[in-house]
Amino acid sequence: MSGQGTEPEAMKIVLVGHMGAGKTTAVKALGGVDVDELIESREQRTVAEIFAADGEGAFRDLEERVTLELLADPSVQAVALGGGALASRRTRAALTAARVVWLDVDADEAWRRVARSPTRPLARDERRFRALHAERQEQYAQAADAIVPASHVRRLAAPIAALEGMPAGAKLIWAVTASADYPAYIGAGLITDRRFWPATIAGRRVLVSDRNAASHYGALFEPVLTAVRIAPGEQSKTLTQAEVIWREMARTGVTRTDVTVALGGGVVGDLAGFCAATYQRGMPVVQVPTTLVAQVDSAYGGKTGVDIPEGKNYVGSFHQPAAVIADTTTLGTLPPAELAAGYAEVVKTGLIAGGWLWRRIAAGAAPDDPDVIAGCALTKLRIVAQDELDTGVRQLLNVGHTVAHAVETVTGYARYRHGEAVALGLLAELRLAGADALRQQVLELLEQAGLPVTLAADVDVEQVLLATTRDKKRVGEGPVPFALCIEPGRALTGQPVAPAELRAAIMELVG
Ligand SMILES: NC(=O)c1ccc[n+]([C@@H]2O[C@H](COP(=O)([O-])OP(=O)(O)OC[C@H]3O[C@@H](n4cnc5c(N)ncnc54)[C@H](O)[C@@H]3O)[C@@H](O)[C@H]2O)c1
Structure with missing residues (x-):
């Protein structure tokens, strides 16, 4: 303090x-x-x-x-x-x-x-x-x-x-996994006011960013060996784009002792993290998340990867960052719709955590409240510490996500931002959990944040149902295992759901 x-x-x-x-x-x-x-x-x-x-x-x-x-x-x-x-x-x-x-x-x-x-x-x-x-x-x-x-x-x-050297008022969460430990710094003004860089991280910097994040914050990381600016958006999370980055690194003589700086949202974090995981068989990456999705979720835990036409996040690797620096001030330039999308992940994480974090969120904490962001990061990191490779308890983080992924698949990843789909997924899955009063409370929070709480009428519900049963969490011929939140602080993984209940929960979204 x-x-x-x-x-x-x-x-x-x-x-x-x-x-x-x-x-x-x-x-x-x-x-x-x-x-x-x-x-x-x-x-x-x-x-x-x-x-x-x-x-x-x-x-x-x-x-x-x-x-x-x-x-x-x-x-x-x-x-x-x-x-x-x-x-x-x-x-x-x-x-x-x-x-x-x-x-x-x-x-x-x-x-x-x-x-x-x-x-x-x-x-x-x-x-x-x-x-x-x-x-x-x-x-x-x-x-x-x-x-x-x-x-x-x-x-x-x-x-x-x-x-x-950590500025006053910021927080450090020491992230622990089976493969690596690292500091996650969270606070207002870390890079924007203080140009903070962890004393423990050496090496020349390779900046990977998208044009939006780079235009606001790229200069704060000078000097850099080289800087790659990708086009904003999910369409950049590809092997083609990864190759551009690998080759730029090779061309400018980047070595394994240098450090990739991933400055931006989840797209940049996943792509740059994947490039760092694979370039010369692995180099350090410092995640500098600048969206709410990335500050509460994607920057931590080491999942990196790219999309292929057959599926989102289908190619990738686990590569824990050397550090995460989440400056909550950067959220000030984020478009409101992106902030709202991140808020759905805040609500999801609060539901999983329960306790003080849920109480703060339910009482209407601002989406960019640094304490809430740090609370979400801590919640995720506690779970990842127990299950780095996502074979068990990490699936808790999928609350709301089984239906969300189905909605995204059916709408071609174009209609809804991921967080918007998560808002719909949370509502469907809270109904499946039988948490009816909580569902109503969550609906009001999501609505206030400007998130969708009904599925557009032209989205084919049958297709959403079908996509849900094809979820990649399904093993063999068994039912799709849901992670269901029964009450704040109490979520269960591997929950089977009767087809009729799933249909009703998704139909309810159409209104
Ligand atoms: N690795 C994980 O554990 C994990 C977890 C959740 C999501 N993800 C991935 O994250 C991605 C979504 O991330 P996202 O929601 O951050 O989207 P994004 O990276 O596409 O960023 C959203 C938009 O905000 C812009 N932007 C970023 N920071 C800004 C800032 N500070 N000011 C102004 N504009 C800014 C970006 O240019 C982009 O247009 C998906 O690909 C998803 O698969 C990964």
């Missing part, structure tokens, strides 16, 4: 997160102090004993005093706060001069680690523990400068190094 104008490099590291995240282990590795441990050693009593004898209120007062003392002590390099410490307004205010690292642990893992620990008074009742976990997410998300998965408590050096 570093404040404006402060020098980040010399800042204290403050670890926050729920019980069981591993803050004590992490702070020891950093040579710092754990607030709970210091309290216990000074009081000669455990936290549980203080709770039992003096009550939670007295413990919180003591915790606040010790925390403020450590935050003010320049000799202390790192501090681990108690799980509930951010409830104190004074503690939160004192964090402005620090780099706050949230060790992000999911509720199941946290409970597994600390269940019924005799020294943790708030880890005795599982329901209460889980409720607290959910309740505190927003506070951690708000306070964090960096969000690091708890699996990395002994590997904080790389995320902390990646914070170097």
